[in-house]
Amino acid sequence: MSEELFRMEGISKSFPGVKALDKVNLMVNKGEVLGLVGENGAGKSTLMKILSGVYRADEGEIFIEGQKVEIDSVAKAHELGISIIMQELNMCGHLSVADNIFIGRAPKKGLFIDGKKMHEEAQKVLKDLGIQLSTYTQVSDLSVAQQQMVEIAKAISFNSRILVLDEPTATLTEREIDQLFEIIQRLKDKGVGMVYISHRMAELNLICERVTVIRDGQYIGTRNLSEITMDELVNMIVGRSLEDKYPKHKRTIGEVVLEGRNIHRGSKVNFDYFNVRKGEILGISGLVGAGRTELMRCVFGADRPDSMELTMEGKPIKVNSVIQAISHGIGYATEDRKRDGLALGLDIKYNTNMAHLQQLSHFGFIDDNAGAENAQKYVDLLRTKTPSIHQLCGNLSGGNQQKVVLAKWLCNDVKVLIVDEPTRGIDVGAKYEVYExxxxLSDQGVAIIMISSELPEILGMSDRILVVNQGEFNGELDAKTATQEQILYLAAGYNKLEGKPAPSLTVTA
Amino acid sequence: MATTQLESTAKKANSFNKLNAATRRAIYSMGILIALFVLFSAISADKFLAAANLQNLLQQIVTYTIIGCGLTFCLVCGGNDLSAGASMALSGIIMVSLLMKGLPLWVCVILCLCMGILTGIMNGFFIEILGVVPFVATLATQWVYRGMANVLVNGAPLYTTNIPSEEVQAQFYILGGGRIGGSGLPYSVIITAVYAIFLGIVLAKTRTGRQIYACGSNLEAAKLSGINAVRTRMFAYCVSGLSAAICGILVASRLSSAQPTAGNGYEMEAIAASVLGGISILGGEGTILNTVIGALMMGVIRNGLNLNGVNSFWQQVIVGLILLIAVASQTASKGGNLDSITRFLGIKKK
Structure with a gap:
C-alpha cells in the first residue's frame, strides 16, 4: 500500500562556519504524514528550505516518485508540487481570501481578473478541504488558524503533492488544532505526502506513523511511533536522557507578594481577585484569547485598565505605566519574543540591559563596561549558547532568545516575574533549562506567574493553577491533584453551563 | 602554511560579518570615500588637493552634515523629519529679525536655538501624541514652517546690513563666514565638527541614545522594557529641530542675509548623506559616523565633478546614480541581488 512519494538522500549543507546538515535522509510515502523532530537549530528548517528551493544543497539528491529532480528555485519547487506552510504566515492582509489563494495567477477575462470565476474556484478548493469560510473575507479579519487554513488551501490549489507544515499548531487553540487535523486527514486521503515539524509529542502520536529525528545537523534515525516509547524518542532528540521533563523541586512558599483586586478592562478583562506568594509558581491556564495576556498586560501597566487595585507586600501600589511596574519589581517576559520581547536587530548586550539602563548610567552616560559585564554574567548564568555578547539576537535560536528575554528581567531583581508562554517554540533541552x-528563581523568593497553553507544563511546573474563561477566573486548582481534563473543563466553562460554582482554594478577602 | 593563511582570511571575513550592519556599511562607505578621494587626486591633484579647495569642500558640506546628524537621531529611532529644511529657513529669518531689533548676539542665538527645538517639539507632538505617521506629519509641518518664514518677512529676504550695530553685523558674519586667521579653516567647519562629535557621544554613550536605538529596533519591546518611547522619540525630533536651527544661523551668517526660501531640499540631501553613509532608513542602526562619512562622500563627489568641469545638471544625475549604486551594493554585500537579477531576466541557472 505504501508507495514512495519522495526521498531526500545524503543532504549536506554548510553555511560560513557551520555545517548545518550532514548527510541527512528523509523519505515520505504517498498519503503519509512524517513527523520531523529535533531541537531548535538541529537543521529541520534548513532541510525543508532545501526541499522548497530556498536553499540549494551542497551535496545529496532528491527523488520524486523515483525520479531524480533538481530543485534550484522556489518556482521550480512549486512546479514539482512542493509547498511549505511556514510558522510565520505570509499573507496579504488587505486582500480577500480568494485573492490570496490565487495571488499572482488569478483567472482572467481578457485583460481583467475574472472575479466571479476566481471566487468560485476558491470556494471549491475550500469546500474540498472542509473549510467553511467566505472567499470575500479580508484575510486580516481572520484568526491565525483560519489564515493558516487559507494558506493550506493556497498550497493545495497549486496541486501540491508534497506539503511541509512547520510547527502549524504553535499558535492554535485545542479546537483549532482538531480542525487542522481534520484537514490533514483529508489531504492524506488525497494522497498528499506531508512533513510535519512539531515540538509537541502528543500531536505526533496523533497524526504520524513514523518520525525522522535529526540532531545538530546529523541524521539520527527514522522510527515507527508504535515501536518506540516517548522517552526513547526524547532521548534520540536531545542525545541524553531526561529523567523527567519537569525537574522535581521542593518549593518553600512564603507570604503573599502581589495581590490584585477588581481588575476590569472593557469586556475582555473582568477579574475579581488573585494573589501570588513568595517563591510560588502560579499557573494561569485557559484557552488562547480568554484574557490571560490582557490581564497581565494591565498588571504590568502596558494597558490601562478601567479599574485595578494592586498591593505589593501588603502595601497598595499604583501601576499606571510600565515604568512604575518595573520600579515596583514586576517583570514581564512577553508571549511573542519577536514582536514585543526583543530588539532582534540589536545584540545580546543591548537587549539584556534594555530594562536596566537606569542602573547602568551615571549622569545620563552609559557605563559600557558594566553593561558588558552584566550581559556576560547572564549569558554564563543561563548558559546562553552564543559566540559572544555582541551576537545579534535575531541570529539566536528560539531557546537562546528566550534566555535573553529572561535575563533582561532577572538583572532588575524582580519580585514578581510574569512569563507568558515561556517555552513556546523552543526545544526540549532548552525547555528543561528554562524550568530549572x-x-x-523561586528558591530565591521570586514569585512567578506563568501563563501557558501547554497543560503538561502548567501541571508540571505550577503550585497553583488559576483557570481563565472569557475574561474571568473560573476556578483555582491545586497543581498536585489537578488533571488535564479538569483544567480543560474549567477553561471551556462547562461548569457554568452545568450551574456548578468554580472551585477555589484561597479564601478571597 | 597556505591553509593557515586561508584560515586567517576566513576568520577575518567572519569577524567582519559579525559586525553590526551599519558598522559594516560605514567601513564600506569609508572605502568608497577613500577611493573617490584618490581618484580625484589622480585626475587633478593640483586643484583638488589644494588647501583652499579642501577647506571649501568642508565648508560646502556643513549644511547637510549638521542637518544630517540631527536627522540621524530621527532615522535611528524609526522616524523621519522632512521639515528640517523649512525649519532651517525659519530659524534664519528669526535670527536676523531678532538681531535687527537690536538684541545682543548671544541672546538671539539662544532664542533661535530654542525656536529650533520648538519646531521639533511640534513635530513630536503630531507624531507621538496625535499619532500621525512621521513622514506625513513632517511633510505637513514643512509647509507650516516654510509658510511661517514667508509670512514673517512677506516673502522678501532679510539683509544683515539692516542690523543696527555694525559691530554685531561683523560678529554675526564670523559665525558662518569667518575663517581662522582670515583665510584658514572656516569656523563653521569647526562648529560642525564639534557639534557632530557632541551628537555622536549623545547617541552612542548616553541612556537616551540607547533608548533611541531600542525604540527604532523594536518599539513594542522598548515600551515593555519601561522605556518612555514618547519622550525618547520626542527628543530625537528636538535634536533634528535644533540642528536645523544651528544650520539656519550659519547659513544666514555666511550669506549675510536670511532667505525664506533657504534650505529648500536640504532635508533630502541630509537623508541622502545618511543613507550613503549606511544608516538604515528602517531604524535601529547607524551612528553619527555613518552620516559624517556619507556627507563627506557627497562633498567629495560634488567638488571633484565641479573641478573637472562637469555641469551642475549632470552632477545631479551622477549623485543620484551614485546613491542608488552605493545602496544597492550595500545590499549586495549581504549576498542578495545577483539572484534577483537572474530571476528578473528569467535566466535559468544550470
Whole structure:
C-alpha cells in the first residue's frame, strides 16, 4: 500500500562556519504524514528550505516518485508540487481570501481578473478541504488558524503533492488544532505526502506513523511511533536522557507578594481577585484569547485598565505605566519574543540591559563596561549558547532568545516575574533549562506567574493553577491533584453551563 | 602554511560579518570615500588637493552634515523629519529679525536655538501624541514652517546690513563666514565638527541614545522594557529641530542675509548623506559616523565633478546614480541581488 512519494538522500549543507546538515535522509510515502523532530537549530528548517528551493544543497539528491529532480528555485519547487506552510504566515492582509489563494495567477477575462470565476474556484478548493469560510473575507479579519487554513488551501490549489507544515499548531487553540487535523486527514486521503515539524509529542502520536529525528545537523534515525516509547524518542532528540521533563523541586512558599483586586478592562478583562506568594509558581491556564495576556498586560501597566487595585507586600501600589511596574519589581517576559520581547536587530548586550539602563548610567552616560559585564554574567548564568555578547539576537535560536528575554528581567531583581508562554517554540533541552531556572528563581523568593497553553507544563511546573474563561477566573486548582481534563473543563466553562460554582482554594478577602 | 593563511582570511571575513550592519556599511562607505578621494587626486591633484579647495569642500558640506546628524537621531529611532529644511529657513529669518531689533548676539542665538527645538517639539507632538505617521506629519509641518518664514518677512529676504550695530553685523558674519586667521579653516567647519562629535557621544554613550536605538529596533519591546518611547522619540525630533536651527544661523551668517526660501531640499540631501553613509532608513542602526562619512562622500563627489568641469545638471544625475549604486551594493554585500537579477531576466541557472 505504501508507495514512495519522495526521498531526500545524503543532504549536506554548510553555511560560513557551520555545517548545518550532514548527510541527512528523509523519505515520505504517498498519503503519509512524517513527523520531523529535533531541537531548535538541529537543521529541520534548513532541510525543508532545501526541499522548497530556498536553499540549494551542497551535496545529496532528491527523488520524486523515483525520479531524480533538481530543485534550484522556489518556482521550480512549486512546479514539482512542493509547498511549505511556514510558522510565520505570509499573507496579504488587505486582500480577500480568494485573492490570496490565487495571488499572482488569478483567472482572467481578457485583460481583467475574472472575479466571479476566481471566487468560485476558491470556494471549491475550500469546500474540498472542509473549510467553511467566505472567499470575500479580508484575510486580516481572520484568526491565525483560519489564515493558516487559507494558506493550506493556497498550497493545495497549486496541486501540491508534497506539503511541509512547520510547527502549524504553535499558535492554535485545542479546537483549532482538531480542525487542522481534520484537514490533514483529508489531504492524506488525497494522497498528499506531508512533513510535519512539531515540538509537541502528543500531536505526533496523533497524526504520524513514523518520525525522522535529526540532531545538530546529523541524521539520527527514522522510527515507527508504535515501536518506540516517548522517552526513547526524547532521548534520540536531545542525545541524553531526561529523567523527567519537569525537574522535581521542593518549593518553600512564603507570604503573599502581589495581590490584585477588581481588575476590569472593557469586556475582555473582568477579574475579581488573585494573589501570588513568595517563591510560588502560579499557573494561569485557559484557552488562547480568554484574557490571560490582557490581564497581565494591565498588571504590568502596558494597558490601562478601567479599574485595578494592586498591593505589593501588603502595601497598595499604583501601576499606571510600565515604568512604575518595573520600579515596583514586576517583570514581564512577553508571549511573542519577536514582536514585543526583543530588539532582534540589536545584540545580546543591548537587549539584556534594555530594562536596566537606569542602573547602568551615571549622569545620563552609559557605563559600557558594566553593561558588558552584566550581559556576560547572564549569558554564563543561563548558559546562553552564543559566540559572544555582541551576537545579534535575531541570529539566536528560539531557546537562546528566550534566555535573553529572561535575563533582561532577572538583572532588575524582580519580585514578581510574569512569563507568558515561556517555552513556546523552543526545544526540549532548552525547555528543561528554562524550568530549572524558574526553580532557582523561586528558591530565591521570586514569585512567578506563568501563563501557558501547554497543560503538561502548567501541571508540571505550577503550585497553583488559576483557570481563565472569557475574561474571568473560573476556578483555582491545586497543581498536585489537578488533571488535564479538569483544567480543560474549567477553561471551556462547562461548569457554568452545568450551574456548578468554580472551585477555589484561597479564601478571597 | 597556505591553509593557515586561508584560515586567517576566513576568520577575518567572519569577524567582519559579525559586525553590526551599519558598522559594516560605514567601513564600506569609508572605502568608497577613500577611493573617490584618490581618484580625484589622480585626475587633478593640483586643484583638488589644494588647501583652499579642501577647506571649501568642508565648508560646502556643513549644511547637510549638521542637518544630517540631527536627522540621524530621527532615522535611528524609526522616524523621519522632512521639515528640517523649512525649519532651517525659519530659524534664519528669526535670527536676523531678532538681531535687527537690536538684541545682543548671544541672546538671539539662544532664542533661535530654542525656536529650533520648538519646531521639533511640534513635530513630536503630531507624531507621538496625535499619532500621525512621521513622514506625513513632517511633510505637513514643512509647509507650516516654510509658510511661517514667508509670512514673517512677506516673502522678501532679510539683509544683515539692516542690523543696527555694525559691530554685531561683523560678529554675526564670523559665525558662518569667518575663517581662522582670515583665510584658514572656516569656523563653521569647526562648529560642525564639534557639534557632530557632541551628537555622536549623545547617541552612542548616553541612556537616551540607547533608548533611541531600542525604540527604532523594536518599539513594542522598548515600551515593555519601561522605556518612555514618547519622550525618547520626542527628543530625537528636538535634536533634528535644533540642528536645523544651528544650520539656519550659519547659513544666514555666511550669506549675510536670511532667505525664506533657504534650505529648500536640504532635508533630502541630509537623508541622502545618511543613507550613503549606511544608516538604515528602517531604524535601529547607524551612528553619527555613518552620516559624517556619507556627507563627506557627497562633498567629495560634488567638488571633484565641479573641478573637472562637469555641469551642475549632470552632477545631479551622477549623485543620484551614485546613491542608488552605493545602496544597492550595500545590499549586495549581504549576498542578495545577483539572484534577483537572474530571476528578473528569467535566466535559468544550470
Amino acid at each position: 531556572l524558574f526553580n532557582k
